[in-house]
Amino acid sequence: MSKWTAATVAQISKGTLYGDSEIEVCGCILDSRQAQGGEMFFALPGERVDGHEFMDTAWKNGAALVIGEKGYFQQRTQKPYAPEGKALLLVDSGLEALQELARVWRLELGAKVVGVTGSNGKTTTKDMITAVLSQNFSVYRNKENHNNELGLPLTILNAPQGTEILVLEMGMRGLGEIKALCKIGKPDIGVITNIGTTHLELLLTQDRIAQAKWELIEALPAEGVAILNAEDETSVQKSSRDSHRALFYGADEGIIHPDIQGSRLTPKGALGTEFVVSFLEQKADAYLPLPGKHNVLDALAALAVGTVFNIPLADGCVGLRELEMSKMRLELRPGIYETTLINDVYNANPVSMQASLRILKERASGNKTLAILGEMYELGTSAVSGHREVGQTLARLGISALITVGNLAKDIAHGARLAGYPENQIFMTATREAAVRITRDLLAADGAGAWVLIKGSRGMKMEEITVQLERSEKRMD
Template sequence: MKKTSIEQIVEVVHGTTTGSTEQRISGVTVDSRTVRPGDLFVALKGEKTDGHQYIDKAFEKGAAACMVERLPNKRTAGPLIVVENGLKAIQQLARYNREALACKVLAVTGSSGKTTTKDLIAGVLSVKHRVVHTTGNQNNELGLPLTLLRGDEETDVFVVEMGMRGLGQIKELADIARPDLAVITNIGTAHLELLHSRENIFKAKTEIFSYFTKDQVGIVNGDDDYLKNIRATNFPVYKVGIKEEGLDLRCIAHQNTVNGLRMEIEHAGEIQKYRFLLPGVHNVYNSLSAIMAGLVFDLTPEQIQQGMNRYQGSENRMEIQERASFTVINDAYNANVQSMESAIDVLKNFHNKKQTKIAVLGDMLELGDEQIKYHQEIGKKIARSGIDFLIAYGELASHYIEGAKQNGFAAQKCHHAENKKEIAAFIQNNFEEATILLKGSRAMALEEILQWMSKKGSEKQ
């Protein structure tokens, strides 16, 4: 964060202090293991541990001060800032840091694709600007402010991801970050169990615009049946896509190749060619949002392509790995209906020398009352996609097989596994080579299958 005196921090968080207030804070952490000299360690009480137990350790590692909700029973090696609510104090401090730095903030949300889009945009903008962006799954009421607190005097742009599990949550995040530009990737079925309808999901996602005026900019998927109806009334909205008329940025042609996507993009009457290393039509949409963001930030097409080449994806999101004679498409980070369909399309259209294509699918969670129907529909898609074999894992996953068989997929091409080690053994015992898709909700952790699949070669079990 921008170097700030303890005295100023106390004022921002409406706290009190013990000890000297002269030192200046240069960073904030809630993990005592990551404390660096000059940091403020915030002791939060969690479900499994209480940060107040690590105050001494934080000071030993060089913390300039600790923020606490209660005073310890013994004297500490440095000053304490006492607040009523540590999480709220972090949010207040993040808002202060965001305003003090006068950086631009770009926020991304959506039912699927938001992490890839965020990482793409971060790569694009980093060609011209010093960017701080969300890492891992730090997209909630704690992770977002901690991201904003990573920015310092060297930062030009924040690129943050906003997740949610209910109405009002993105509005709270938007109040902290006050984005200058916001991207919504799509309105899907993720969190349908909690929000009950796509209409409510739409309302929740568009809370990202809560504090927008004519000076802010929105970018949305103009092919999405909800987002295409957003009108630019109070602030400009750029629509990107493939199908609809009147798009501000349109992909007029795209091709999946061994090396990823090749795209022809039309903007302002001109056509530019772009490449992205990840395959799939869903990544066309992710690329379009990143390209549009680059144009808003006045990057040239050449600079945008340079930034897309810098893309560094997050773990378990469309990672292409070689395991012995198997090519694995590891997209196991999470799943909903739309992202599952996109992943199956990637497997279907994946180009390599391996003829056999295997879908290993885990449960899709939080889909509400129609969860069985959604799993059956994915099975139907499998049956019609030319996939060679379906391996299902999880209680709900049995309905993938049910839907597939109802649509003509042979029973002998299906296997319902009881555990992940069994999946690895089944594949290695029954197939010489194959391209394998791993896809399921986060709780299914399908990437763990890889620990039983050798990178260099393996004996059949």
């Protein structure tokens, strides 16, 4: 963001200002440790900690302005104050102030906004869109998982002056949440990767999930463009009843013929994929440093966004080749006993887990394969069937060994059994530590050259398993 003064921030958020009203601010943080100089620190109350307790730390670390809530001081004898050369702004709601400031800065910035959501692949797609658009534009995107009511406005406020396109991933857990994010971000283009079963626990039905995701398309202006998956039946059906211009992408013929199509998908190297992409009269050879058709679909979505901004396919493909992914997604790491680890632990649902299993089998090229699979959350009434589907896919692929982690993941093992998977290749564990012990024993006995997939929902912290199985010069295995 450009430099606002504390007085400007106070005027926008309708708060009460203490201290230096002319001090300039640039950017914002929610963690006092991240202050580098000149930021706004939002002292938000949380479930475990209260940001107000870190106001002094934020100022000391370099923050120029602390934004706190009036209620915090009303409950205490401490009077509001700000150190010399600093400022304190008190508002009714820190969250509402954060969101209102983001709305204003989004308009001042004047950038185009690409909103991205979907049941699978939205973070990967966001990264790919950024890579494609960065060939011709100055682009800013969410970092990590900053895709909610806090992270999205934080992203907007940290977008620097001169940003031409904002790429905003939008997460949701219920109806109305994407709509609320769109009121802040005001997207010009909406990308829906697919409409699956994630969040059934909260939304209960597939129709409600579709309704929640489609809030992104409904929020677009009349001239806005919807980028949709031609292989996703729900997206195709909803688009037929929507007035916005739609561009469809796909690697197969799909429900309808895609406008942007990928073909001749070919594995290349350890985790790469080559394919041919076509759009109208354009055709280009593409290389993606990621495996699997699902990642190619995300790449096609990114290239589709590029066409809206008149980026030639060939230029967009250069961006894909240079792709920088968010952490913990299909990372290839050297493992103990000369093994190869696929660290895919950012999150998991039945679709993404089955896709990762196919990648494991494909890239192992006949070597032994082990799958360490944790619980998948937010599946609601589909929790049992979703886990069992994964197990059945694992059995059909002929994965060499299955190690499950957690109580819900037992249904992965049960699904494998139902599909005829041998009992002596199944190992169920309750903890990450137990999974590591069993995996090490299996690899020590006959693991040279094996490929190991580690995957589970974010809350399972499966990356801790990866760390224990990585090859290290300090570790003698």
